Amino acid sequence: MAMTLFIADLHLCSEEPAITAGFLRFLAGTAREADALYILGDLFEAWIGDDDPEPLHRQIALAIKDLVDSGVPCFFIHGNRDFLLGKRFARLSGMTLLPEEKMVELYGRKILLLHGDTLCTDDHGYQAFRKKVHQPWLQWVFLALPLFIRKRVAARMRADSKASNSSKSMAIMDVNSHAVVDALERNDVQWMIHGHTHRPEIHSLCANGKPAFRCVLGAWHTQGSMIKVTENDVELIPFPF
Ligand SMILES: [Mn+2]
Numbered sequence: 001m002a003m004t005l006f007i008a009d010l011h012l013c014s015e016e017p018a019i020t021a022g023f024l025r026f027l028a029g030t031a032r033e034a035d036a037l038y039i040l041g042d043l044f045e046a047w048i049g050d051d052d053p054e055p056l057h058r059q060i061a062l063a064i065k066d067l068v069d070s071g072v073p074c075f076f077i078h079g080n081r082d083f084l085l086g087k088r089f090a091r092l093s094g095m096t097l098l099p100e101e102k103m104v105e106l107y108g109r110k111i112l113l114l115h116g117d118t119l120c121t122d123d124h125g126y127q128a129f130r131k132k133v134h135q136p137w138l139q140w141v142f143l144a145l146p147l148f149i150r151k152r153v154a155a156r157m158r159a160d161s162k163a164s165n166s167s168k169s170m171a172i173m174d175v176n177s178h179a180v181v182d183a184l185e186r187n188d189v190q191w192m193i194h195g196h197t198h199r200p201e202i203h204s205l206c207a208n209g210k211p212a213f214r215c216v217l218g219a220w221h222t223q224g225s226m227i228k229v230t231e232n233d234v235e236l237i238p239f240p241f
Contacts, residue, residue, distance in 0.1 A: 006227040008040035008195025009219035014056050019220050022241030027063045040195045041079025041115030048150040050088035061093035068094030080117045107231040110189045116196030119175035181207045
């Protein structure tokens with residue numbers, strides 16, 4: 001049966017081999033039956049440039065390339081952790097990089113795809129940070145720094161973000177309902193799929209004066225999480241590694 005799969009927030013890193021193993025199994029198994037795979041950000045826990053020689057990156061790129069070569073196109077939207085993932089990794093993995101918001105039509109259903117961090121508008125500190133680090137000139141300067149300096153800067157930024165997030169309330173770190181409705185109405189669409197908040201759920205709401213649905217992917221901590229879109233259904237599915 002025709003289906004398209006969505007995942008996000010795997011946060012792959014060399015310290016979490018079980019998640020990597022689960023993803024490799026997913027790529028070699030379930031994902032092969034899909035018409036396409038969409039990765040909606042935070043595939044990696046951190047990204048400081050496509051030239052990082054971390055062996056995990058190459059291993060993942062080649063596994064995704066295998067899937068793409070088997071006839072399953074793979075698309076990627078950047079997350080807040082891997083927003084610097086670039087063209088070189090995209091070429092190596094065969095993934096197509098998408099803009100931060102992407103409208104797709106699958107089996108007659110229009111769906112807005114995004115990572116989800118742009119919907120968390122109550123987190124003013126994060127939005128200011130995001131605006132800063134998304135400036136092309138700053139990214140260019142950062143990526144031109146030697147790798148060991150980029151590693152230090154990234155470690156410092158992660159520590160700062162951890163410290164500031166620990167004092168933020170759960171509500172501030174969730175999506176803002178106005179931002180959700182605004183995104184749906186701006187794109188004239190009733191369906192949205194995103195990750196980022198690590199709160200897997202399919203929410204019903206109202207947008208454009210009609211019923212609308214916000215589908216949130218789960219993070220891959222102790223199990224996988226995917227959304228399966230078919231002609232008849234949009235399903236949120238947890239599965240063991
Ligand atoms: Mn995220």
